[in-house]
Amino acid sequence: MRALTDKILLIVLLFAFMTSIFLIFNWVPPIKASNLSEQVAQKIFYFHVPSAWLGFLAFFIVFVASVAYLWKRKRQYELIAVASAEIGVLFISLVLITGPIWAKPVWGIWWTWDARLTSSLILWLIYIAYLMLRRYLPDGSKRANLSAVVGIIGFIDVPIVYYSIRWWETQHPKAVMASGDGSLAGPMFFTFMFSLATFTLLYVYFLRKRYQLLVLEDTVNKQFKEMEIL
Amino acid sequence: MRAALSILKKDLRMEFRSKDSILSMWIFSLLIFVIFNFTFEVSRLVMLEIAPGLLWVAFIFSGMFGLNHAFAVEKENGNLRSMALMPVDGGQVYLGKFMSVTLIMLLFESLIFPIFIIFYDLQLSFQMFLLIPVILAGTIGFTSLGTILSAVAVHTRDQQILLSLLLWPLVSPIIIWSVNLTGMVIGGDITQGFYPLLTRVIAFDVIFFAVSFMLFEFILED
Numbered sequence: 001m002r003a004l005t006d007k008i009l010l011i012v013l014l015f016a017f018m019t020s021i022f023l024i025f026n027w028v029p030p031i032k033a034s035n036l037s038e039q040v041a042q043k044i045f046y047f048h049v050p051s052a053w054l055g056f057l058a059f060f061i062v063f064v065a066s067v068a069y070l071w072k073r074k075r076q077y078e079l080i081a082v083a084s085a086e087i088g089v090l091f092i093s094l095v096l097i098t099g100p101i102w103a104k105p106v107w108g109i110w111w112t113w114d115a116r117l118t119s120s121l122i123l124w125l126i127y128i129a130y131l132m133l134r135r136y137l138p139d140g141s142k143r144a145n146l147s148a149v150v151g152i153i154g155f156i157d158v159p160i161v162y163y164s165i166r167w168w169e170t171q172h173p174k175a176v177m178a179s180g181d182g183s184l185a186g187p188m189f190f191t192f193m194f195s196l197a198t199f200t201l202l203y204v205y206f207l208r209k210r211y212q213l214l215v216l217e218d219t220v221n222k223q224f225k226e227m228e229i230l
Numbered sequence: 231m232r233a234a235l236s237i238l239k240k241d242l243r244m245e246f247r248s249k250d251s252i253l254s255m256w257i258f259s260l261l262i263f264v265i266f267n268f269t270f271e272v273s274r275l276v277m278l279e280i281a282p283g284l285l286w287v288a289f290i291f292s293g294m295f296g297l298n299h300a301f302a303v304e305k306e307n308g309n310l311r312s313m314a315l316m317p318v319d320g321g322q323v324y325l326g327k328f329m330s331v332t333l334i335m336l337l338f339e340s341l342i343f344p345i346f347i348i349f350y351d352l353q354l355s356f357q358m359f360l361l362i363p364v365i366l367a368g369t370i371g372f373t374s375l376g377t378i379l380s381a382v383a384v385h386t387r388d389q390q391i392l393l394s395l396l397l398w399p400l401v402s403p404i405i406i407w408s409v410n411l412t413g414m415v416i417g418g419d420i421t422q423g424f425y426p427l428l429t430r431v432i433a434f435d436v437i438f439f440a441v442s443f444m445l446f447e448f449i450l451e452d
Contacts, residue, residue, distance in 0.1 A: 070448055125399040132395055136386035145448045146382045150396065153375070156441060160403045160434055 002212070009205050016198040020046070023191040037105040044102045046192055050199035051094040052120070057203065058088030059127060059155055066151035069144060075218070076211075078144045081151055082134065083210035085127055087203060092124045116172035119161050126154045126161075139221075233318040237326025238333075244303070245334055251299050255292035255338040262288045263349055274351070281350045282412035286405055288342065289365075290372060290398075293335050297376040298393060300331050301384035310384070313450060320447030324377060328439070331380075332373040339365060352416060360415045360424075367431040368408030371438060375401050378442035381449050404438075407431050 024046045030039045065081035068074075099117065100110040111117065130150050137143040245251055266284055304310045313323050343365075347354065376397050383393040407427055414424055 070445075122399045122402055125395075129392075129395040129399060133382065133386065133392060136388060136392055142385060145451065146385060149378070149445045149448055150382060152445065153378070153400065153441060156437070157400045157403070160437075161399075163403070 006205070006208060009201070009208070013198070013201055013205055016194075016201060020191070020195045020198045023194055028187045028191045041102045041105045044098050046195040048095060048098040048102065049192070050196045051091045051098065053196060054199050054203050055088050055092040055095060055123070056158075057200070058084045058091060059123075059158065061207075062088065062127075062130075062151045063155035066148035066155075069148045070152075073141075075144075076215075078148070079211055079214040079218075080207070081148065082131075083207055083214060085130055085151070086210060087206045089124065089127050089131060090206075091203075092120060092127070095120055096124060114172055122161050123158060126157065130154055231322070231325075233316060233322040234326035234329065237313075237323060238329045241300075241327070241330030242333065245330070251296045251334050252338050252341070254295050255335075256341055258292045258295065259288040259338075259342045260345065262291060263345070267349075277350060278352075278416070279413075281346075281352070282409050282416055284350075285343075285346055285412060286368070286409050288346075289335075289339060289369070290401075290405060292338065292342075293369075293372060293376065294390070294394060294397075296331055296335050296338070297373070297380040297397070298383075298390050300327055300377065301380045302389065305384050310450075320450045321443045323450060324381075324443055324446035327381070328374060328377045328442075331377050332370060335369055335373055336366070339369065353418075355418070357415060357418060357420065360420065361412065363428060364408060364411040364415060364431075367428060367435055368404055368411075371404035371408075371431060371435045372397075372401055374435060374439040374442055375404075378446055378449065381446070404431060404434060 024043055031042045061084040062081045065077045065084065069077035069081065099120075103112075104110050130147065133150055134143060134147050137146060263284070266287075270280075272280070301310070304313065314320075316323070346352075352358075376393075379396045379400070380389075380393055383389040383396060386392050408431065411424065411427055411431070414420055
């Protein structure tokens with residue numbers, strides 16, 4: 001049943017990604033920009049923003065799973081938290097990579113110590129530290145406890161980090177979803193939402209796969225231990 | 231509360247006998263000032279602008295000694311386990327450790343601050359007293375998170391590097407605000423934003439403290 005769900009999910013994902021690539025590069029009309037490179041660079045928006053959203057979703061799941069672990073003490077919650085943290089770091093890494101690729105032609109620089117950029121980098125560092133901590137600890141309930149605590153504190157810190165640098169002048173484009181000037185027009189909005197949904201599906205798929213892999217690792221380790229006893 | 235106070239008393243007694251933390255923090259800060267002077271040869275005007283940042287760099291880099299030390303000494307003699315076995319709430323252990331780390335750090339800060347004034351030739355004025363609440367709030371934010379993360383890191387193979395990795399990104403909001411506030415005081419322009427910002431730092435100190443206090447129980451248990 002689980003394998004079947006995964007297969008269906010994978011097929012849906014394949015089609016969804018092909019569709020969203022078609023929508024992004026062929027269907028949605030290009031923006032009015034002064035030069036071609038800016039027009040092309042704008043396409044990255046459909047990958048950049050969904051990745052950022054997924055990063056946040058993933059870290060939120062880390063938080064929820066960490067609280068659940070400390071409450072119920074079930075191994076599965078610990079594994080969900082780790083799997084989600086890894087995926088979150090992956091997606092925020094994508095944000096940090098796609099951002100500069102867009103910024104170079106539009107702003108003329110790869111990186112600037114701007115509020116949004118800095119806070120995303122700090123966010124990334126927080127969860128890198130979370131993963132490092134797990135690497136430095138031997139497997140066991142101690143590791144589960146400590147990483148759950150860091151998972152909780154880390155997520156509480158996220159809004160504070162964003163808040164702390166908000167009052168800097170930001171060059172980063174404003175949240176385009178809000179109504180008013182610069183809000184997304186019809187086709188762009190549709191394409192963006194489609195891309196967002198596709199990426200969210202990808203997260204679900206990744207999370208399932210990574211979780212299954214972690215469970216598998218557990219089983220193998222257990223069998224190894226049993227063999228050693230014999 | 232009694233358990234927390236006895237941990238505080240023990241830590242302070244240990245510190246005043248050996249003076250390990252304070253001395254190393256103080257010397258290290260001095261080194262930071264010296265090295266900074268070599269690496270960035272800037273004019274006095276620029277120096278004044280970066281002085282607040284430099285002060286906090288010295289505080290947090292040196293503060294790491296105190297934080298690392300706080301739980302490393304407990305681990306050496308298996309004392310961490312005894313603490314876990316104490317018939318009190320884990321929060322009490324946190325409170326005791328937090329108080330001792332904070333007091334030691336504040337003491338160190340008050341000893342390095344005169345040096346800072348002399349090195350960077352700051353003008354002493356009545357306004358400088360505003361630095362007291364600023365440094366107090368910033369330090370408490372740093373140590374409230376630092377104490378719990380030090381207890382986390384002490385269980386790892388390489389606690390010193392890991393504590394920095396964990397603490398610095400998490401505490402960065404507090405440090406950013408503290409540097410801003412310090413800059414306002416040193417630069418002599420207390421704008422309207424000063425008190426709201428200070429209140430904000432204090433508010434987040436309270437949040438960090440409360441969360442750490444509640445979660446500490448889980449760190450002690452095996």
